[in-house]
Amino acid sequence: MRSIIFFGQTGKFTWRMLATVLGGQSICILLGALVARGVAASGDAGARGTAYLVVGFGLGALCVVAAGTLRRPWGVTLGWVVHALTLLSALVVPMMLVVGLFFLALWITCLVKGTQIDGEMARRAAAEADPAADRVDG
Template sequence: MKVLCSATLSLEAIVVFLGVVVAGTNGDHSNTGLIFSLGLSLMVILFLAVGTLRRTWGITFGWLLQIPVLALGFLVPLMFVMGAIFVVLWYVAIHQGSRIDALKAERTAQ
């Protein structure tokens, strides 16, 4: 599960930052500095969250980080779509990762 969740958070961090950079430079945004600083901060936090996945509260922290990703949609409307996609990917990573871990444990027990 940790591998899928780590990959999801890492890709989310990259997509959030690049999406914010592109959206901040295109269009007529009066708060470009705010958009860049929030995007960069969220990217760093998402990358740091990968390290928390080995702790018991890491998955919950990952769920909580989906909220600011979705909230970026108020500054960059396309982030609502990207945030929703990553919420689904996070859910799939948790559930499929648990399933894969159970299959691995079953295989090693034999």
């Protein structure tokens, strides 16, 4: 589990995968914000519906910002914060718990597999640069 990081830079392939996860998550969050507004508007709390919509759109925008900052060391930390806030949004729309857990599983998978792929790509690049390093004298 050494490849699960909370702060620091990732490889090129890893941050691309993580950015894709956050991009998909932003779409689901925006749709969840519309659901929260619709549910609140159908009840007596009409003013709360607008607040849910604004906060949901803000969280969706934060997903996009986090996807854009993944090249920086604190970008991964911002991604973790977005996932925590997505799980927290389940207090308003309970199905957001399913969405949050799904994207959290994708996030962790991309961190683990992306790190492995980046390591393999670095190993292959080093082998191409020095073909004699792969030979075993015997």
